[in-house]
Each structure stands twice: as C-alpha cells, then as structure tokens.
Amino acid sequence: MSSSFPRRALLKGAALGGLATTGALSGCSSGPPPGTATWSMWSSSPEENRVWADFGRYVERRMHIRSASTLTPSDGYPTKLDLQLVSGTAGMVTALNGWLIPTYASRGAHRPLDDLIAADPDFDLDDFYPAIRSISSFADHTYAIGFDVAPTVLYYNRTLLERNGVDPPSPTEPMSWDTFRDLAIELSKPKDQYGFTCAPTIDDLVSWIYCAGGDVLDGDRDTSPLDAPEALQAIHYVVDLFVKDRVTPPIDNLVAQNASGASLANFLQGNVAFMQNGPWQVLNVRKAPFTWDIVPFPAGPAGSTPRVSGSGFAIPSGVKDDDLDLAWRLLKTLTSTGALNIYARAGRNNPARVSAASAFEPPPANLGIVQRILKGEVAAAIPSTSPPTGTASGCCWARTCPGPSSAR
Incomplete structure (x- = not known):
C-alpha cells in the first residue's frame, strides 16, 4: 500500500511541528465534543465491528464518559492514520500494528509511555506477554500497550x-x-x-x-x-x-x-x-x-x-497536556483485562494480557496451543517488527526487536 506522498516526509514534518500547527489531535472543532474518549482501530468485517462496538460500550461503562471510535478497513488504516496525524483529527489513542510502532516512534509521531507507566502504581506491565512488550518497544522505550499477540x-x-x-x-x-x-x-x-x-x-x-x-x-x-x-x-x-x-x-x-x-x-x-x-x-x-x-x-x-505478531494502543505526540490524563485512562481501559476478555471471547485474537488468556476459548479444540507457543512450552516463536526506515507496506520484518526485552 502506498500514499500519494512519501511517508517519511509526512511523519517527519508532523514530528517537527506539523501537529502543533494543526491543533491538538482531539481538538478538531467539527469532531466529538471536548472530554470525549476518542480512539481509532482497523476493522474489516461486521464481526470485527461488533467487537469494537462492545469495546466502546465497555469504555463508557468504566470511564463514565462518551466513547467515539473511528473504524477503518485494515488495508487503508495506515494511510488514514497518517492523514489524521498531520491534520489534527486523530484520536487521543490510536491502534498500531506491531510493525508500525518503530516507524511512528522513530519519527516522533507517538509519545513514549514510560513516564505514564512509572507514575501509575496500579498499572501492571508484567501482566503482558514478553513478546508483546518487546514488539511495543523501540530504542529502550515503550510506545504502545498491547491488546493482542500471537504466533503464526x-x-x-x-x-x-x-x-x-x-x-x-x-x-x-x-x-x-x-x-x-x-x-x-x-x-x-x-x-x-x-x-x-x-x-x-x-x-x-x-x-x-x-x-x-x-x-x-x-x-x-x-x-x-x-x-x-x-x-x-x-x-x-x-x-x-x-x-x-x-x-x-x-x-x-x-x-x-x-x-x-x-x-x-x-x-x-x-x-x-x-x-x-x-x-x-x-x-x-x-x-x-x-x-x-x-x-x-x-x-x-x-x-x-514462526514470527509472532502483535498490536497495541498508543498515544500520538500531539495530544495536549490537558488531555493526556484522559488519553492514558482511555488507553488503560482499552487494554484492561475486562476489555481484552471481550476481545478474546469473541475469538478476535489471543489477548496481550496473561490475565485475559483464559477468555480465548475453543473452538477450535486446539486453540490453547497459541498460549503454549508464547510460553515456549510447544515449538517457539520470534517477535517481529519493522526497522525505523520501514514503510507501511509491511515489507520489512526483523527477528531482532528494538526493545529491552528483545529475544530470539
């Protein structure tokens, strides 16, 4: 997939000030009212749409706030996200496939989350599989919190x-x-x-x-x-x-x-x-x-x-300081055990949290093999990401992950 202008130039421009001049990511005047929990995700089927609708209702019940999601077919999601980032219309939280994380992180389009994690004693990063923590890291920083992880x-x-x-x-x-x-x-x-x-x-x-x-x-x-x-x-x-x-x-x-x-x-x-x-x-x-x-x-x-793939939620760099607390609470809610239980029970994918693993139930009868592979009990698997110079085509994969928990 390609866009009509170079991805590198687009995101580099965003990182150098494009986002600041186009307004906060959650502040578009024609968008949802202030205080709305806005987030984006790819979705390519009615079944997937229903899962994300359930996520939205879960966010509203847990946060007592309006939830507004933007769903885009997976093939067009990276291009749409690029446009949203530079136009100031992206959500407070955006979903990122693992191979996109180094690309956006290296260009400053999304912020590292380490300070938010360190300041939140209630957030348990150890509940996430090591593979998704590796996939979600770049240059010794965490840029996303996983919602799924699985081997081929x-x-x-x-x-x-x-x-x-x-x-x-x-x-x-x-x-x-x-x-x-x-x-x-x-x-x-x-x-x-x-x-x-x-x-x-x-x-x-x-x-x-x-x-x-x-x-x-x-x-x-x-x-x-x-x-x-x-x-x-x-x-x-x-x-x-x-x-x-x-x-x-x-x-x-x-x-x-x-x-x-x-x-x-x-x-x-x-x-x-x-x-x-x-x-x-x-x-x-x-x-x-x-x-x-x-x-x-x-x-x-x-x-x-085989390779392990994973996805997570991240916070764009252009989110205003006034909205950062809401963005972090939204990200935590979207990746909470309760939300991932919804995801797993629907059969959408293996959840990134170990505490939600039991919700990913048969059929098929051998579905538990996924978690056994992630734990190294059966076969093995290698986390995969793209390099900093990777493109949205997904053509670049490496078995060496850029995070502190990288492992072959």
Whole structure:
C-alpha cells in the first residue's frame, strides 16, 4: 500500500511541528465534543465491528464518559492514520500494528509511555506477554500497550482430511517441512482441491525464513540477508509449493491475491487442506461450513519458529497536556483485562494480557496451543517488527526487536 506522498516526509514534518500547527489531535472543532474518549482501530468485517462496538460500550461503562471510535478497513488504516496525524483529527489513542510502532516512534509521531507507566502504581506491565512488550518497544522505550499477540500457526480442514483418509496432524508436535510438503501434494487434486494456501507476500514468507534459520534484516537493521543460504532455502521451498508442486489455488490476479484476506477466502471455500495464518482469523473461520483446527507451524531446519505478531494502543505526540490524563485512562481501559476478555471471547485474537488468556476459548479444540507457543512450552516463536526506515507496506520484518526485552 502506498500514499500519494512519501511517508517519511509526512511523519517527519508532523514530528517537527506539523501537529502543533494543526491543533491538538482531539481538538478538531467539527469532531466529538471536548472530554470525549476518542480512539481509532482497523476493522474489516461486521464481526470485527461488533467487537469494537462492545469495546466502546465497555469504555463508557468504566470511564463514565462518551466513547467515539473511528473504524477503518485494515488495508487503508495506515494511510488514514497518517492523514489524521498531520491534520489534527486523530484520536487521543490510536491502534498500531506491531510493525508500525518503530516507524511512528522513530519519527516522533507517538509519545513514549514510560513516564505514564512509572507514575501509575496500579498499572501492571508484567501482566503482558514478553513478546508483546518487546514488539511495543523501540530504542529502550515503550510506545504502545498491547491488546493482542500471537504466533503464526497452521489451520487445517479436518473434514477434507478425513474425506481423503488422512489422519489429522499432531496438535503439539510440528510437522517437518518434508512431511508438510508431501501432505500438501497428496491432498491436491486436479479438480479444484488444494493442499495449501497463504498470501504470496513477504509477510507470509517471514515465518518460513525464520524456520530455516534465516532473517530479513541483519543485526544492525540496515541491510537484508535475504540472499543468505537459509533465507534462499525458505524462499525456494515456498515458491516451489506454488509453481512446481502446484498445491496452492491459482493466482488469477496478483494485486487482489495480495490482500490480507486472500488465503482466508480460499480456505473458507472448503477445498483447501492447510492455511497459513494467525489466530486473529479465528473469529472469521468460525463461520466455516466444515470442521477445522490449528496446529503449530511446520518445522524447518531451525525448528518451528514462526514470527509472532502483535498490536497495541498508543498515544500520538500531539495530544495536549490537558488531555493526556484522559488519553492514558482511555488507553488503560482499552487494554484492561475486562476489555481484552471481550476481545478474546469473541475469538478476535489471543489477548496481550496473561490475565485475559483464559477468555480465548475453543473452538477450535486446539486453540490453547497459541498460549503454549508464547510460553515456549510447544515449538517457539520470534517477535517481529519493522526497522525505523520501514514503510507501511509491511515489507520489512526483523527477528531482532528494538526493545529491552528483545529475544530470539
């Protein structure tokens, strides 16, 4: 995704004073009345809209104040957020996907939260999974408070496997790449049945690269080792699934197929055995007309070590001092155990708080594997973020996180 002007110039201008000259982020005269808790989030389906509507009602009950949210389809969210930041119309609190956090933090578009956390004895940062704390940090500062965190997993169509006489994969022991490839080939039939689907983008390649022992950026985060043997092995493996083994649905329109929902749409048709995706699709897959479940990501030469994704809420730098207390209370409410219980019960994704983990309940039956992976009890996973020079396209991912709790 691209905008009509360079993201770097836009956000750099905002950080150097553009926000100050266009007014407070919550102070647009045509917006909600003063004192309203304003926040933004991406939302791409009616099911997701209902979850965020429940969040808004929760905010109003807990804070005794009006809540006003701005919901935008996920593909257009970063561009809209850029425009809101420089026009002074962004909310007091804005949602940020993990790969956006270093970009906005390094350009001064969002403020560090360390002072607010230190001054609030009731806020327990230790209740959040280490992976989301790492993803939410940049240059030794916390810039967001997480609301979800999860590893990439493998969905499978149990109905299709049973129809073809194939036993379901182990719910805890990752398949090897060889086993997965053989199964995908076996379950691909000439008449519109396929073994595997994923989005043909760098985002979905990253987990395979990690599992091969490769990386997307070097330790200095300024060059890419995509030509290293490990990365090339992973890239060739996935490309072969598409063009040599032909186990994936055909790509009729590369632009359309690049959309984040392409693999989901393929899987929901019921003629695909395996889908690479995250637990954030549980809410949408629950409407599938077949039985399904999830298992750990296939293990490559380095094991099952897919990327971990996470998102959080942040406070833009342009929020006025008079509104900062309200913005912090709003952020805490949106990331509270009560709010994340709503999020998790709906199947929207695994919550960022450990205290809300029990609310992320089946179906599918093996949903608990997500938390076991995050705890390191089954397989492993690597937090991913983009570098400071990353763009909104999401094309830059690194297994080295910029926060103090970074870990491979």
